[in-house]
Amino acid sequence: MEKIFFLIFAIMAIASAIGVVSLRNPVHSAISLMACFFQVAAIFVLLRSPFLAAVQVFLYVGAVMVLFLFVIMMLDIRKATISRFVPGGLFWIVVILIALVYEILAVISKSNLLARRVAAVRLDGTVAEIGKTLFTEYLLPFEVVSVILLVALIGAIVMGKKEIK
Amino acid sequence: MSHELITMDINTLIEVALIIVKVIFVSLTLFALPIPLTWMERKVAGHIQLRLGPFRVGPHGILQPVADMIKLMFKEDIVPDKADRRLFWLAPLLAMVPAFAVYAAIPFGDTVKIPFVDKEITLYISDMNVGILYILAISGMSVYGLILGGWASNSKYAAMGGIRSSAQMISYEIALSFACVAVVMIANSLSLLDIVNAQKELHWNIIYQPLGFIIFLIAALAEINRIPFDLPEDEGTLAAGYHVEYSAMKFSFFMLAEYVAMVTVSVLAVILFFGGWNAPLFLPEIPIFWFVAKVAFFIYFFMWIRFTLPRYRYDQLMTIGWKILLPLSLLNILVTGLFLL
DSSP: OHHHHHHHHHHHHHHHHHHHHHOSSHHHHHHHHHHHHHHHHHHHHHTTOHHHHHHIIIIIIIIIHHHHHHHHTTSOHHHHHHSOSSTTTHHHHHHHHHHHHHHHHHHHHHOOHHHHOTTOOOOOSOHHHHHHHHHTTTHHHHHHHHHHHHHHHHHHHHHHSOOOO | OHHHHHHHHHHHHHHHHHHHHHHHHHHHHHHHTHHHHHHHHHHHHHHHTTSOOSOSSSGGGTTHHHHHHHHHHHSOOOOOTTOOHHHHHHHHHHHHHHHHHGGGSOOSOSEEEETTTTEEEESSSOOOTTHHHHHHHHHHHTHHHHHHHHHHTTOHHHHHHHHHHHHHHHHHHHHHHHHHHHHHHHHTOSOHHHHHHTTOTTOOHHHHOHHHHHHHHHHHHHHTTOTTSOGGGOHHHHTTGGGTTOOHHHHHHHHHHHHHHHHHHHHHHHHHHSOTTSOSTTOOOOTTHHHHHHHHHHHHHHHHHHTTSOOOOHHHHHHIIIIIIHHHHHHHHHHHHHHHO
16 A cells, blocks of 8 residues: 555656656746655655655745746746757767766665665654754754855845945 | 454544545535635625625525626636646646645544444544644645746736735745744644643633734735735736636636635634634533634634725835744744743
């Protein structure tokens, strides 16, 4: 039963991910990306972490994608659908793709990263437990991430500011 | 062994059947709710403005929503030339589905015992341990319907409405969530069931969180696009905003989503701040009754506001959201934390 659901979500996630890169209209791509995020959230639910699923929907689908759409709608869609992103056509895309797949496979087969499993913390999916682990065991990474976010925030404000003469 | 398996199977089957029955019951109720609500809204509007409101169809105009429904069903379904047909079709669904999906996590009461069968039934579809997060996340998704509806219509008024709504909903979602955070801090849980149970015996959150409630209420008004924050459909400057090109059933989907969203914020206000299904004062506990009564009060309250206040300007809207509500909600969290320590 669970396997069937997983397959449904996984196939839909991959299909919508392909849609993101293959659709011509940027707005359609954005919608596909939203669908993809949603399927990933569903997979999180199957993995017994409803908190991650809710956060995924909340942040990615609810906030990030809306901002994406907001920007895309300001574009000239007709021009964007005609113009090509990569010059030189399909050839270079295929070359880069093959190189990327080869590298990923090489890393997976050579490293023992997957076998080690990064610090298996027993989480029962409860929010309290996630909070505790974040603020004890992973306190430093957590703080570093917040500083990076702050830097991004300040950067956005500086770039968005009109120049004062 | 095999006997045990079979009985277990029957029990799980009953559980599954119960959930399906609950889901069907809740969604049918939600589908039907706009019928009395539209009538009530027009009546409230009428009486506030010293008119009678609808009066012709049926006694006191009570059949007016039915007449409206028939009209909406048989109207021509117009798709504008050069509209993005697929998204134009998808947008009303994207507006409506999240509005309904929210109710998977909303509890209407604790448990009731069915007489004769001697079986306890829970008055919620599921008690998630991330309930409030789920509700905020899913209800935040309904903005897609507005944005895409506005964009796909290929009309400048609709596009303006869509863009306004996305900016507005993102701005006020933050204050709304922060107002909920303070409640979560008091209850020590994200589950709505726990939040209500923490408010037993008149320890309602409104007593401890008056500021949080005001922030919640204002942000909720903005989230459901009602006056004084109904700029996405500002008829004075945008004709009708994001749904200006919609007609017939697609239009009614948007309206349905809007009414269900109003019910949702009323339900949330009751659950988060007014003790859920706990009886007020020392009145006897009656399952569901107090819950419905409180929700009905808030629905009336939102209608009352609509016909009392004028609309804000767009820059005022942004100022209220970012410069007043957001700092206040942060302050509220800080003060709540100080009291809890």
